[in-house]
Amino acid sequence: MTVPSDVFFYSVSLAGAGGGAGGRDASALGGNGGAGALINATVAVQPGQTLVDTTGAGGGNGANDARSGVLGGTGGTGVGSGGAGGTANQIGGSGTGGGGGGGGVLSINGTVVL
Numbered sequence: 471m472t473v474p475s476d477v478f479f480y481s482v483s484l485a486g487a488g489g490g491a492g493g494r495d496a497s498a499l500g501g502n503g504g505a506g507a508l509i510n511a512t513v514a515v516q517p518g519q520t521l522v523d524t525t526g527a528g529g530g531n532g533a534n535d536a537r538s539g540v541l542g543g544t545g546g547t548g549v550g551s552g553g554a555g556g557t558a559n560q561i562g563g564s565g566t567g568g569g570g571g572g573g574g575v576l577s578i579n580g581t582v583v584l
């Protein structure tokens with residue numbers, strides 16, 4: 471979005487993406503992924519500047535009934551990508567961890583400000 475000629479402040483709400491759910495094991499469901507953080511801010515802008523808000527992608531869910539060495543869910547993409555979930559343990563049939571959500575950002579003329 472290009473800032474109009476009569477605008478000098480921009481109010482924005484940015485949300486990071488949620489994490490993926492944990493995988494279930496042989497006897498229980500995995501936990502839900504956590505919600506992404508929310509930031510509300512007002513930033514100073516100048517007419518003609520270009521504003522871009524980018525939303526991160528959610529983390530991948532963990533694997534169900536995984537065997538040892540199976541990786542957890544993938545981290546969501548974004549400017550700050552989420553981390554991968556935990557790996558299955560040595561006991562067969564465990565769930566892996568969900569991946570972390572990616573970060574959302576606001577940039578002005580290509581510079582990240584939030």
